[in-house]
Amino acid sequence: MRTSFQALGAGLLLVSTAAFAEDAPPPDFTITGGATIASQYRFRGISQSDNKPVVQGTFTVAHSSGFYVSTWGSSATAGNSTVNIGGTEIDVYGGWTHGLGSSGVTIDVGGYGYIYPGASGLNYYEIYGSLAKTFGPVTAKAGVYFAPDQKNTVKSNTYVYGELSGTIPGTPVILHGHLGHTGGAFDYTKDYIDYTVGASVKWKALTFDLSLVGTNVKKSDARRAPFFDQTGTLNPGETYRAAKPVAVASVTASF
Numbered sequence: 001m002r003t004s005f006q007a008l009g010a011g012l013l014l015v016s017t018a019a020f021a022e023d024a025p026p027p028d029f030t031i032t033g034g035a036t037i038a039s040q041y042r043f044r045g046i047s048q049s050d051n052k053p054v055v056q057g058t059f060t061v062a063h064s065s066g067f068y069v070s071t072w073g074s075s076a077t078a079g080n081s082t083v084n085i086g087g088t089e090i091d092v093y094g095g096w097t098h099g100l101g102s103s104g105v106t107i108d109v110g111g112y113g114y115i116y117p118g119a120s121g122l123n124y125y126e127i128y129g130s131l132a133k134t135f136g137p138v139t140a141k142a143g144v145y146f147a148p149d150q151k152n153t154v155k156s157n158t159y160v161y162g163e164l165s166g167t168i169p170g171t172p173v174i175l176h177g178h179l180g181h182t183g184g185a186f187d188y189t190k191d192y193i194d195y196t197v198g199a200s201v202k203w204k205a206l207t208f209d210l211s212l213v214g215t216n217v218k219k220s221d222a223r224r225a226p227f228f229d230q231t232g233t234l235n236p237g238e239t240y241r242a243a244k245p246v247a248v249a250s251v252t253a254s255f
Contacts, residue, residue: 026064033059038250041074041089044159044182045194045215047242048074048089050081069094078118082238086118095128106132112145124150126159138166147185157184174200176211188243189225192217198248207252214245 036056041049054075062068071092078087095110109129116122130143145159161180168175176198183191198211222240 028064030062031060032062032255033057034252034254036250036252039248040246041076042213042246042248044180044186045192045196045213045217045243046083046188047246048076048083048085050077050083051241051246052077066096066098067094068097076116082235082242084119085122086116086120088117090115090117104133108132108143121152124152126157137169138164140164149185153185155185157182157186159183159186172201172203174202176200188215189217189221189239192243205254207254209248209250209252211248212245213248215243217243 034057036058038054038056040047040051041054041056056072056074058070058072060068060070069092071090073088073090076085076087076089077083091112091114093110093112095108097106097108099106107129108131109127111125111127113125114123124147126145126147128143128145130141132139132141134140141163143161147153147157147159149156159180159182161178163176163178165174165176167173176196178194178196180194181191182188182194193216194214196211196213198209198213200207200209202208217240219236219240222236222243225236225239
């Protein structure tokens with residue numbers, strides 16, 4: 001009989017706890033984050049890690065009003081290469097995201113700071129904005145990043161992009177695509193286009209991704225470009241290698 005009453009008491013406790021959870025309002029603040037191991041780090045199509053593996057992490061605090069602040073970090077290139085950002089990148093950004101009435105469109109606006117502890121002269125900031133809308137299983141997004149002229153740039157830079165993503169019905173597979181254009185201070189041999197096409201699979205807290213990442217930069221563009229490595233050597237082969245299409249694999253653990 002003691003066991004029966006204990007079981008009944010436990011059951012009532014579970015019921016009352018569930019009812020309380022249903023009645024409790026959602027928290028004002030949510031905290032999310034994750035850690036990633038990737039075969040390399042590509043930023044807007046250009047390798048930031050000399051085509052070598054990297055470790056990355058992210059942390060976000062969001063408020064129910066739509067305001068949020070995040071930080072993201074990655075290991076990166078620290079040796080003689082066309083792109084050398086000092087071995088580490090730390091990004092700090094924040095903004096506001098919200099649905100636009102009953103349109104189904106979500107707006108996201110904010111500011112983004114790029115910090116390179118090993119190469120502080122490269123630090124810069126951007127402002128950004130995007131619109132996204134879901135159509136059945138597919139989500140479409142378009143946005144822009146604008147970097148005003150800063151002390152380490154010769155002019156402003158504009159990056160515009162579009163994205164599509166969607167789940168294959170009946171499967172855990174998510175297909176995603178990205179197309180962007182860089183024009184201004186951050187041209188790479190020329191104003192250029194970058195693209196990503198890939199697939200992700202989620203299993204519990206892990207996300208596995210395999211993507212093709214590249215640009216429209218050609219070998220002939222690299223031969224014409226005045227890109228020098230850290231020894232002061234003009235190296236067209238390395239310039240092209242950092243921009244050519246490659247497969248990038250990653251696994252991310254989220255919390």
